[in-house]
Amino acid sequence: MQEKVCPLCNALQAVTEICPNCGENMVDGGGINDYVGPYSPYMDSLHMPLQNEGYCLHLLFCPACKYDTLMAFALITV
């Protein structure tokens, strides 16, 4: 069985998203696991379905204008 990991959580990939508000490079605020606990109600609606489908949710934020957004990153096989 192959192991799939999130490239952002494992520092294998840099965030390349651009802020839709101001055009600055957005930065990774961490996996959504850092924000919601394992027993949070958010887990059912947000994290688990995506994780099962091979995605890891990250909070991206813009240091310039404080815009933030959730993005799902595809897991990669290592």
Ligand SMILES: [Zn+2]
């Ligand atoms: Zn991740």
Ligand SMILES: [Zn+2]
């Ligand atoms: Zn911005």
